[in-house]
Amino acid sequence: MKPEQRVQRNLQPKKNHVLILTSTRCGSSFLGQLFNYHPDVFYLYEPVVNVKNSLHLHLQHETDRRQLLSSGRDVLRNLFKCNLYVLENYLNPPKKHILENLHRRGANKAFCSPPVCYALKHDMVSINESECVSKCGPLNLTLATDSCQGKGNVVIKEVFMTPRVDELRDLLEDSQLNLKVIQLVRDPRAILASRLAIRPPLKPYSSWRILNDHRRKQSDLTLQECGDFLRSVSVGLSWPQWLRGRYMVLRYEDLTQEPLQKLQEIYEFVGLSMDQKVMDWIEQNTKESEETTSNSQYSTKRNSSATAENWRKELSYAAVEHLQNICQKTLNILGYKLVRNPEELKNMSLSLIEDKQFMLH
Secondary structure (H helix, E strand, C coil): CCHHHHHHHHCCCCCEEEEEECCCCCCHHHHHHHHHCCCCEEEEECCCHHHHHHHCCCCCCHHHHHHHHHHHHHHHHHHHCCCHHHHHHHCCCCHHHEECCCCCHHHCHHHHCCCCCCCCCCCCCCCCHHHHHHHHCCEEHHHHHHHHHCCCEEEEEECCCCCCHHHHHHHHCCCCCCEEEEEEECCHHHHHHHHHCCCCCCHHHHHHHHHHHHCCCCCCCCCHHHHHHHHHHHHHHCCCHHHCCCEEEEEHHHHHHCHHHHHHHHHHHHCCCCCHHHHHHHHHHHECCCCCCCCCCCCCCCEHHHHCCCHHHHCCHHHHHHHHHHHHHHHHHHCECCCCCHHHHHCCCCCCECCCCCCCC
16 A cells, blocks of 8 residues: 555544744743643654755755745645655655654654554653664654554644744645644743853854853844744734634743643643643653753753743843844733843843733634
8 A cells, every 4th residue: 555545544534733833942842742742642843854954955045944934834734644754755765664864753752652662661751862763763654654643633843944823824724734833932032042052053143152252243143033933923913814713822931930830721722631641741850950950952851940031141231232122022022021231131030021921812
């Protein structure tokens, strides 16, 4: 039987499809785990990066960004329908639908669990990525497709394609997908601090690093998320007909400070029931002390009380002031307060996060 026939024959109608729409360094890995560990969710971690890498696209170039958006939408449409074979178009042609080189294969719990893999205890609270890859071996796409079709919900996290919901309108209007979008946002100042902390340094942020470390302003200081978040959230909160009931704004800061409350709101929006395994994962991964929390820059462990505004310890006032000037409208619409002097910046008893509710329609 051809892969396409297999997918069509077993395709279950009325699955819930959810796209976590955001950008890098916004805490999406943490949010994604709240779906990854739910037993009725088939979760995919940033599958479009396979497209980006295969086509050698550089997202600083608008033509490359448009190409990734076009190809990425097609890939997402297929993946939501459990046609995982679409990934073969962007990887070395595999034999018998067995992949050796899928990006972050071990970040997808479904790829480390039956029927895809029986080598690990599938009731574990957390799965170690490297252990999954070493013990489960290459990914069998046919078994992965079976796993996808056996779940009532497909959730995909994407950070490279676009953070703008208006660029995904055709997917949201596709009646076969029943797609909902969770727009994950974060204080742009925190995004900047997180990117500056990455090692080795990210080349596009060299000018920001000069301003932050040496107080010398360069001419090319921008942050793409300022415009992207402003446009996307403005569209989303205007509630056009094609987006009603399908769009949720979630601030990373709210998620880290009240994870169980936000989990309940997220699941209610998606249509999922609360699950003990997910609550166990939250308990394990949000109560770590600063000494025991992982130092990995891609870790999903969070010290909830300390994470939200840690950027204030890392950025100079010169960098913060400039970013606020170019990003003020975005900060306002998302409910982040401005700092007016170096003393306010370092006064950690003064919260810069407004109590803000983004209503669902």
